[in-house]
Amino acid sequence: MKKILTSMIVWFALVIPAYAGSFGVTLTSATIDTALTDDIDSNGTIDTRKNVSNDVFIGSVFLENSAELNNGLSMTVGLDWIPFDAEFDSRSTSQSSIKEKGSSTTTGTNKGTVDVTNHLTFYVQPGKVLDNGMTVYLTAGYVRADVDKVVTSISSTNKTVSETVDGTKLGVGLKKDLGGMFVKLDYAETDYDVISVTTSNNTKVTGDIDNKALSFSVGKSF
Numbered sequence: 001m002k003k004i005l006t007s008m009i010v011w012f013a014l015v016i017p018a019y020a021g022s023f024g025v026t027l028t029s030a031t032i033d034t035a036l037t038d039d040i041d042s043n044g045t046i047d048t049r050k051n052v053s054n055d056v057f058i059g060s061v062f063l064e065n066s067a068e069l070n071n072g073l074s075m076t077v078g079l080d081w082i083p084f085d086a087e088f089d090s091r092s093t094s095q096s097s098i099k100e101k102g103s104s105t106t107t108g109t110n111k112g113t114v115d116v117t118n119h120l121t122f123y124v125q126p127g128k129v130l131d132n133g134m135t136v137y138l139t140a141g142y143v144r145a146d147v148d149k150v151v152t153s154i155s156s157t158n159k160t161v162s163e164t165v166d167g168t169k170l171g172v173g174l175k176k177d178l179g180g181m182f183v184k185l186d187y188a189e190t191d192y193d194v195i196s197v198t199t200s201n202n203t204k205v206t207g208d209i210d211n212k213a214l215s216f217s218v219g220k221s222f
Helices: 002-018
Strands: 022-037 048-068 073-082 084-099 108-130 135-152 161-178 180-192 195-198 204-221
Touching: 073 135, 084 135, 135 180, 135 195, 161 195, 161 204
Parallel strands: none
Antiparallel strands: 022 048, 022 204, 048 073, 073 108, 084 108, 108 135, 135 161, 161 180, 180 204, 195 204
């Protein structure tokens, strides 16, 4: 699926630039759902499962090019960028731990945080102009972002792991031209790669992150 989306975006990126360009800003209200699992001794057996949800507001900027096709059809290719760090999730839980036999019990808080930077979305939006002048469109996108996973644990050493994750985005939206400017309202869901961290006491924590987002965009054509 990712290879197909990437090929489509590259192809349209070569064809569309000769047509109308635009830039703008987007405000997104997103619900980030994470399915967490713990494998305490990394033996492949899941010891605990937990689903968590986090609501965030995210701002981004975009550049895109659009072409009007036959029969009221259109095609847009674009790039959306979140120009600052975004905390996708942060969770904590209390724990009592005995690190070594004969030692006293330690009570504290375990915490895990997922911080995202350089979040880029390459997308294509095939559309259809309606009789009222609005355009309804579909979105297919390829997402890439840098992720810092920070784990603070009372039963092992703290750990930070950085990696690049990919994802796919699918959505639907409406666009209204305002004479040199336009507004867009869309709903999309993004499925990211599974991420994981293994602590010094051999506990593997895995998170499967999905993003459901409602976005409002204002753009300027040039």
